[in-house]
Amino acid sequence: MDVCSDVKGKKSWPELVGTSGEIAASIIESEHEGVDAFIVEEGSFVSTDIRCDRVRVFIDDHGIVKEVPKIG
Template identity: 55%
Template sequence: MPLLVSTTLGKSSWPELVGVQGETAVAIIERENPLVNAIIVPEGSFVIQDFRCSRVWVWVDKNGTVYRVPRIG
C-alpha cells in the first residue's frame, strides 16, 4: 500500500490575522505564501472538505473581520 505524504511549502497558518479585515488578510497570506490562494468565506457558509495545500479559507464574520485562524487546507 503506498504511503501518502502531504507536503506544504511556505507558511501554513496565520493566527496573527484573527481580528483583521478579510481583504487585508487575503493580501497578507498570498504575499507571505505565493503558493496559496486565499479565499474569503462568510460566517455560516459551507465549504468543500477536501484538503488542498494550495488553499486557505479566510473565515470572516458579518463585519468582514477574520474570526478563525486561517490555515492551509
C-alpha cells in the same frame, strides 16, 4: 496525519484573527507563493476536500477574520 506536510513555509496565520478579511487574504497570498486565499462568510457551506494550495479566510458580518486562516 498532516496531508499538507510537504508544503514549505507558513501553514497558518493566527496573527490575522481580528483583522479585515480583505487585508488578511492579501497578506497570505503575498507571504506564500502558490496559495490562493478565499474569503468565506462564517456559517457558509464549504467543501470538505483538502487542498494544499488553498487558505480559507472565515469572516463575520463585519468582514473581520474570526478563525485562524490555515492551509487546507
